[in-house]
Amino acid sequence: MEIRFGYYEPQLLLLLIFTCFFTFSSAIDTIKANESLGNSEALISNGNRFKLSFFSPPNSSRRYLGIMYNLPVMTVVWVANRNKPLNDSSATFQTSSDGNLVILDGRKEIVWSTNLSSSVGNSSAVLLDTGNLVLQDNSKGAYVWESFQHASDSFLPTMRLFVDVNRNEKNVLTSWTSPDDPAPGRFAMTIMPDIPESYILKDGNIPYWRSGPWNGQxxxxxxxxxxxxxxxxxxxxxxxxxxxxIFTVPNSSVLLYYVLKPSGIVEEREWSYENKAWNVSSGRNECDIYGKCGSFGGCDARESPICTCFEGFLPKAEDEWDAGNWTSGCTRETPLKCEQNNSLGKEDEFLKMEGVGLPDHYILFPVDKDCVGSCLSDCSCIAYADVRGIGCMHWSHNLTDVVKFASGGEDLYIRLAYSQLHKKHDRRAVIATTVIMGSILIAVCTYFVRKKLSNYRARKNKKGLTSSQREERELEELPIVRFEMLSNATEKFDPAKKLGEGGFGPVYKGKLENGQEIAVKRLARSSNQGVEEFMNEVVVISKLQHRNLVRLIGCCVEHEEKMLVYEYLPNGSLDAFLFGSHKREFLNWQTRKLIVEGICRGLLYLHRDSRLKIIHRDLKASNILLDEELNPKISDFGMARIFGGKADQANTTRVVGTFGYMSPEYAHRGIFSEKSDVYSFGILLLEIVSGKKNSSFCDEDQQFLTAYAWKLWNEGKITSLMDPAIDDGAVEDDIVRYANVGLLCVQEIAADRPNTSTVLSMLSCEIVELPRPNQPAFLGMQMPQSTEPSSKSSSKCSVNDVTISILGGR
Incomplete structure (x- = not known):
């Protein structure tokens, strides 16, 4: 039952407040020797911040004992019996006769224990307000065991991650196997005992990510x-x-911690008292994966491709490099002088790379060491860096895991042969001399032709760059694919190879000479609306890298053609599966959940995690493509808009998108934001749950899908929305949750809708209790009478599903 205090008399409100205060003040935080904690009971820390109780993860009936924040959202930060789940609800948590903390199952057998080597005669368990469960020796007043020294997947303030090589002891973060299984997973993060210290994330025994050394700040x-x-x-x-x-949070009112997810991502989570949800940030990108570009390769998430060889180096395997597999790295173009045993020629010099994350496997020298001189005199030293707070760092092996930052970072000096380093300098000198002489000649000539050119220049200044020049400038950053190659790949654009067609023109399937399958998006010459969308897609998607976004391979601008080349996804678009009866059997509920989550993660990347904040503006089932394993990828960025700075909302007089998926504030007033995409995602979510298309749905009352879902919700029949093709009654709880989230996303007022990060937390059950949605916007655009099908059986409430880009915002 939902309680809204504003609807109750003041006396009742006071009674509720008194009851809550009495409950909190009477909560216990200690288990003594003769006491136990049952399945439905909990320890509450003295400041009410944490609780210890038995729980079941989402989508699991197994029971575990865990510590969690005492919040309406279940947030587990430590699990006792990670490897030994309970299968019944009759377990107890207590102190054994030898003083150990134990979990006993229904048969009174020990499932988990603190396993102290020596017994403690008089002990008790206390849950501290830091989230630390301690076993206290009451006779000495000392802690003999702490949960903080046996971390799970969460790093809390005042917790100590440590390693002691001498005693073979360590306290590391270990991910869950999955969101439903707390058992130790693939990823573990530990502090390294190097001087200065750093910490590293491993996938099994393989490095996956590292922090670099600590510089004191x-x-x-x-x-x-x-x-x-x-x-x-x-x-x-x-x-x-x-x-x-160790880290602490100076402001005691701030709830903040770090969690290592099953995917290997470390998330920072801070509680929002206003939204009653966790604000999540990770700041991760593809360049954070260890050794992404191999040895002597630098990774820059802002560029496409993200990997480039250092100056003076070439790819070891050209074919692999061109195909986007950079792990083989790069090799030196010109050998170093000190490696040739040759006294002739000039000495090696150093190339400066600014603002980078330094490579792995360094050697640390004293602070007062002549860093450059000591490296130059040692032929095995191939790079150095002099880092404030750390000192002189040398590298004598392959330079691996170098990342280029947009700001910050360190300066790395790489050893190159003199001829290699000055080749470009000499060429620049020649160019500079030529430019100077040419400038003088041009200045003389300009004097004589000035009057003739003045009018011409005035006209050019008014017009600026031509559209062709602007387009070519935008396309410079993309790999160029020859027209002949695409013609051969598509068998001269054979109609049999056509995958589909939109307002921009047709899309063809093709195969390159190396066997790679591609999809070629060809701008029709007769298209009046496609040029701007084509160029917009180039600008937006060429800067994006995410597993749930379709990947752009290159472009072609020959023979007055404009074509984009994408990875080919064999299963086509989601709408063909969702609304095509012959493919629906492939979409069981688990697959639909993975598709929904993938779409949401792609949106989260666009809205929050990429270096650009992007609003898609045309999210719908036909713009979700599926790979061979039915993983979703968001496509068609022709309508997308980039937000600069801290902007989170914009207004346009040119409304684009698809009827039935547009938010009301966008369709009527031209206002778009992250919440516009959230609205479209809500429509898509309801379609995936129901298997019904919003743009053509019509029940007996001639309602749109959103109105129909709202009616079922209010009647308590929301499970009736489930697509009959799912045919699994065991997923009804999921159906209710997903429909609830969908209705929250399509609420009429944009401020009421959750942001993308909160939506993802709701879908993954990180937010357990969902708010009740307000009435959605029943936004449906009737097809003009002249464009409706002539068939007598055509629906009276059909909606135009065509993407539009010519409406004026009111």
Whole structure:
């Protein structure tokens, strides 16, 4: 039952407040020797911040004992019996006769224990307000065991991540196997005992991500590390072979922690008291994956392709490099002089790379060491960096895992042969001389032709760049594919190869000479609306890299043609599966959930995680493509808009998109924001749940899908919305949750809709209790009478599903 305090008399409100206060004040935080904690009971920390209780993860009936934040959203930060789940609800948590903390199952057998080597005669368990569960020796007043020294997947303030090589002890973060299974997963993050210390994330035994060393203020590969909490961060060592990392939050009202997800992403989560949800940020991109570009290759998430060889180096395997597999790395073009045993020629020099995340496997020298001189005199030294707070760093092996940052970072000096380094300098000198002489000649000539050119220049200044010049400038950053190659790949654009057609023109399937299958999007010469959308798509998608966004391979601008080349996705678009009866059997509920989550993650990347904030503006089932494993990829960015700076809303007089998926504020007033895409996602979510198309749905009352879902919700029959093709009664709870989220997304007022990050948390059950939605916007655009089918059986409430881009915002 939902309680709205504003609807109750003041006396009742006071009674409720008194009841809540009495409940909190009477909560216990301690289990003594003769006490136990049952399945439905909980320990509450003294400040009401944390609780300890038995719980079941989402979509699981197994029981675990865990510590979680005492919030309306279930947020588990530590699990006792990660490897030994309980299958019944009769377990207890208590202190054993030898003083250990134990979990007993229904048969009174020990499932989990603190396993102290020596018994404690008089002990009790206390849940502290830091989230630390401690076993206290009451006779000495000392802690003999702490949950903080046996971390799960969460890193809390005042918790100590540590490693002690000498004693073979460590406290590391280990991901869950999946959101439904707390068992230790693939990823583990630990502090490294190097001097200075750093921490590393591993996938099994393979490095997956690293922070770089600590410079006294931050980890150097985290240039954007939040300074707000730097004063409370401590990284250090108690003795050789040891290292530890602790952070605190100065403001006690801030709830903030870090969690290692099953996917290997480390998320920072801060509680929003206003939204009653966790604000999530990760700041991760493809360049964070260890060794993405191999040795002597630099990774820049802002560029496409993201990997380039250092100056003076070439790809080891050209074919692999061109195909987007960069792990083989690069090799030196010209050998170093010191490697040739040749006394002739000039000495090697160093090339400066600015603003980078430094490579792995460094050697640290004393601070007062002549960094450049000591490297130059040592032939095995191939690079150096002099980092404030750390000192002189040398590298003698392959330079691996170098990342280029937009701001911050360090300067890396790479050893190159003199001839290699000055080749470009000499060429620049020649060019500079030529330019100077040419400038003088042009200045003389200009004097004589000035009057003739003045009018011409005035006209050119008014017009600026021609559209062709503007387009060519935008296309420069993309790999260029020859027209002949695309013609051969599509068998001269054979109609049999056509995959579909939109307002921009047709899309063809093709196969390159290397066997790679592609999709070629060809702008029709007769198209009046496609040129701007074509160029917009080039600008937007060429800068994006995400597993749930379709990948742009290159473009072609020959023979007055404009074509974009994409990866080919064999299963086509989602609407063919969702609304085509012969393919619906492939979409069981689990597959639909994965599709929904993938779309949402792609949107989250566009809205929050990419370096550009992008609003898609045309999200619909036909713009979701499916790969061979039915993983979704968002496509068609011709209508997308980029937000600059801190802008989160814009207004346009040119409304684009598709009827039935447009939010009301956008369709009527031209206002678009992240919440516009959330509205479209809500429509798409309801379509995936129901298997019914919003643009053509009509029930006996001639309602649109949103109105129909709202009616079922109010009647308590929302499970009736489920697509009969799912045919699985066990998923009814999921149906209710997904329909609830869909209705929250299509609420009429944009401010009422959740943001994309919150939507993802709702779908993954990280937010357990969902708010009740307000009435949605029943936004449906009737087809003009002249464009409706002539068939007598055509629906009276059909909606035009054609993408439009010519409406004026009112």
């Amino acid at each position: 931050r980890f150097i590969r985290l240039p954007g590390m939040r300074s707000l909490y730097n004063d409370g961060t401590t990284v250090g060592s108690d003795s050789p072979g040891t290292a530890y990392y």
